[in-house]
Amino acid sequence: MKNFLVTGGAGFIGANFVHLLLRKYDDIQVVVYDKLTYAGNLDNLLPVADDPRYHFEQGDICDAARVDEVMRQYNIDVIVNFAAETHVDRSLMEPGSFIQTDVYGTYVLLEAAKKYGVERYHQISTDEVYGEVLEGRSTEEDRLHTRSPYSASKAGGDLMCLAYHTSFGVPVTITRGSNNIGPYQFPEKVVPLFITNAIDDIPLPLYGDGMQMRDYQYVQDHCEGIDVVLRKGQPGEIYNLGTGVETPNITMARLILKLLNKPESLIQPITDRPGHDRRYALDCSKIQALGWRNRYNFEQAIEATVKWYVDNEWWWRKIKSGQQYKEYYERQYAGRELSR
Ligand code: NAD
Ligand code: DAU
Secondary structure (H helix, E strand, C coil): CEEEEEECCCCHHHHHHHHHHHHHCCCEEEEEEECCCCCCCHHHHHHHCCCCCEEEEECCCCCHHHHHHHHHHHCCCEEEECCCCCCHHHHHHCHHHHHHHHHHHHHHHHHHHHHHCCCEEEEEEEHHHHCCCCCCCECCCCCCCCCCHHHHHHHHHHHHHHHHHHHHCCCEEEEEECCEECCCCCCCCHHHHHHHHHHCCCCEEEECCCCCEECCEEHHHHHHHHHHHHHHCCCCCEEEECCCCCEEHHHHHHHHHHHCCCCHHHEEEECCCCCCCCECCECCHHHHCCCCCCCCCHHHHHHHHHHHHHHCHHHHHHHHCCHHHHHHHHHHHCCCECCC
């Protein structure tokens, strides 16, 4: 019996990872530890809510006493840390919470990992730590060149993980993933935002010229990759995790509209994100050497995601109809329209 602590497990990728763990393994307990910020949502965990191997504990990863209590109570063997502030645009508005959770919170979890001698501490990181890559692909050895408060905070977390491995022997692994899409992604991120706006015939706010490139991967592939690294990865090592294929945002927007049978006139160019990274591109040969391959290509991932949002309006309408979301949308998008 192995006891997993999945921090941030009520968020998008964390919840998908909890579903995967409970589907794949019988002899485990999974404890989700989550602060339930605006992005945390217990609806994401409804499919496992009645599973006796699943437990939920509300708490902040920055709260060392509460983390300690949960570590002891459940006799945790493995920590997988998804908890973070994750939206680049919000990091431009309010960087403080990013530094607090993504850097300090990581340190608190690493201290717990060290104290309790866990078998593995796994950190979920991002391709954004390499900064924009106009040509070629980032390998795990590349220097970090962060350009937003979000990516700088994530890089701080990564470096702390490596420091705890070197200084204290904590068995740390890190995955640096590209843009995930799929079920339960909060509709502030571009793909669920565009799908749900398109369903309601609301304009799709496309930043700048729409030629920024992202590697959109299906969340289940990302979660399988994390599981492979937990089983086969070497402590102290970093693994890039993406499809290795990049697509311009305008192409992504057009595909969504085509699948929903909506007109391209819904695309509304707006002023660009400050410091917008033009392209990320990963070299994923290191994780492929462990036997991992993505099963969904870009088109399949978008298609499956569109289908999920069409079939699960109950999930996203609750969020988009809330006052908090409406205020965010107004603050983020009002008055940014550019002429077409
Ligand atoms: P998300 O925003 O959907 O969820 C984050 C979760 O963390 C929420 O449940 C939230 O309540 C929780 N949380 C936030 N602050 C917390 C705190 N102080 N204590 C405890 N819980 C807290 O995020 P996501 O998109 O699922 O991303 C998960 C992880 O994967 C993050 O570390 C992110 O940096 C990384 N990542 C995301 C992507 C992506 O495309 N979404 C790609 C690569 C890496
Ligand atoms: O690359 C991995 C990262 O992907 C993760 O680490 C982050 O947590 C996750 O949020 C995501 O960051 P991005 O900034 O790439 O994702 P976002 O969905 O915000 O934007 C994707 C692209 O779409 C980016 O080029 C900006 C553009 N965009 C975004 C929004 C929200 C738009 O054109 N319009 C929008 O309204």
